[in-house]
Amino acid sequence: MLKYHESDIRTIALVGHRASGKTTLADALLHTAHAVDRMGSVEDGTSVSDYDDEEHKHHFSIDTSILHLEHEGKFVNLLDAPGYPDFVGAALEALNAVETAVIVISAVNGIEVNTRRMFNEAGVHGLTRLLVINKCDADNVHFPELIAAIQDTFGKKCVLFNVPDAVGPNFKGVVSVLNPPDKVPPGCPVNPKEVRSQLVDAIVECDEAMMEKYLTEGNLSVEELEGAVAKAVEAGTVVPIFCTAAKKEAGVPELLHALSTYSSTPWHAKVRLGDYLHGHNGHEHDFDEADEKGQFLGVVFKTVNDRFVGNLSFIRILSGKLDAAHPLLNVRTGKTARVSQLLMIQGKTNQPVPEAYPGDVIAVAKVEDLHIGDTVAFSKDAPKLPHPDFPKPMFGLAVEPKHRGDEQKISQGLHKIADEDPTFKVTHDAQTHELVINGVSQLHLDVIQHRLKKRFDLE
Known part of the structure; x- marks a missing residue:
């Protein structure tokens, strides 16, 4: 690994609802960037991101995986977070560690519960946000309706940066909205020339001089607009929408370029935490x-x-x-x-x-x-950062060991698991003297019990 200047490091979380293809997209990004020789697959158990036995069994993510790649002179840390609401704690962990959140949406299923939650949580964390419509090669994709739903739900600041050259199995790649070709592919579900004005309006909103020039002259060069995109995205006046079919790696090179170019630098953490770090509790942190x-x-x-x-x-x-x-x-x-x-x-x-x-x-x-x-x-004068918030586990079960004499071992094992999962708690009921485990759902607790068996050979 080469040493990168902090301005060339990007730290990004892939979040969204289950089955939106986040992990496949992560594998595609790694392969496109030549970080791996062969693209991994969730289905055949070769994904770089999903490697746990339980993840192989269920074909979905349970923990946040840490990945990295190098592209266009940038070092990109990727945190691939679970999409099941049952494992929301891991997704929130990822958001606590990044400057940019990429919210992945299934082109077929559209906006779902965790889509909304992750978009909103990223906003609460002050993160730069990008949207990716994945699985554009699937059947039954209603693209114009999906874009309308996104803008109705998350605002007009969500604007297309590219559009599919076709939807369904004929999808091969994407067409730029900022710099559309003279001849638009006939399969485009949305004409990029017709939606370009929405993108331009959103970009110039964060720059008064550019806005004045645009209103006066009625046009701006592609180079001028391209130079202002990163500022607009970080300011939140623009939430870019990109289109992909991760399994085909279609649209992935364009997304990879965008992640390297538009996602926020580590300096964005200063913007989010600076007020807290300067003078908090009498401390002045450099x-x-x-x-x-x-x-x-x-x-x-x-x-x-x-x-x-x-x-x-x-x-x-x-x-x-x-x-x-x-x-x-x-x-x-x-x-x-x-x-x-x-x-x-x-x-x-x-x-x-x-x-x-x-x-x-x-x-x-x-x-x-x-x-x-x-x-x-390193310094004893360093400030203590605010502790992240996690949802309180509300689903409880009383448990007992399968084999007599394992009570203490099981309690110790469960407490070790609780240390790494803020949405899982272990308590002893004072009245019934039962060991009670609390989690987000039955599925969550099933996974916990599987880990107990795998790590400590306890049931």
Whole structure:
């Protein structure tokens, strides 16, 4: 891995409803960027992102996977989050670690429960948002109606950046809206020339000088508009809509270019957290440049108890440089710990790296008492970042061991799993003396029990 300047790092979450094709899209992005030699498949169990046995069994994501690729001089961290509402905790973890959220929509199913939730949650987190209409090669795609529904639900700021050259099995690629060809393919469900004005209006809204020129002269060059897109997207006056068929990798090169060009830099974290970091609780954190020259600050957004590696804590670097030479301070506890090495993650594999910078997502192994939401730093004067909010688990079951004598082992195993899942809780009922597990749903608790069996050989 080459060392990238923080301005060339992008950290992005893929979120949305189940079966919208997020994981297939992640595999397609990796393959298109030549990060992998062969495109993975959810169906045959070769996906780089979905590698857990339970994910192979069900053919859907359960945890957020950490991926990365390099493209057009940018280093892109991809966090592929589950789409089932049952595993919403993992999706919210991903949003806590990124600057940009890509909300994936099935061209067939349209806007669903988790589509709305992830779009709104990304807005609450102050993230840059992009929409991807995936599965444009499927049957029964009603494209104009879907665009109307998106704009009715999320606002007119959602504008097409490209359109399919056809819908259904004939879909081969996309046509630019900003720079449409003279001859539009006859299969386009929407004429890009006819919707171009919506895109231009949205772009110029965030730039007064450009708006004045547009109103005065009635036109702007493609180069002028292209140069203003990133600013408009980060400002939220534009939410781009891109079209793909991930299995075919159709529309994926254009999306990859957009992610490299329009998604926010790590500096966007300063915009979101700057008011909190400057002077909060009497602390003044050197966050002005959000780069390696500032004080190190990071946040733990995910933890895993790996049977081979041990405790893995995933850290998003917010400012400064992290290396193994300095003891890592847990701001919550005030305790420090040595870090043996930093790990860059690609699905189920990892690679040691000497250091990490703002925007990077890395893992550290065997550092005890690090929990989701913990702030990590080098300085004892570092601020403690606000703890992320997660939904309270409301679905409860009383459980007992299959084999007598396993009560304590099961309790310990479940508590370890609870450490890595903020939507799962373990309690003891004081009146009935029963062990009670609480989660989001029956499916959620079924997966928890499968993990207990797999990791600790307990039922």
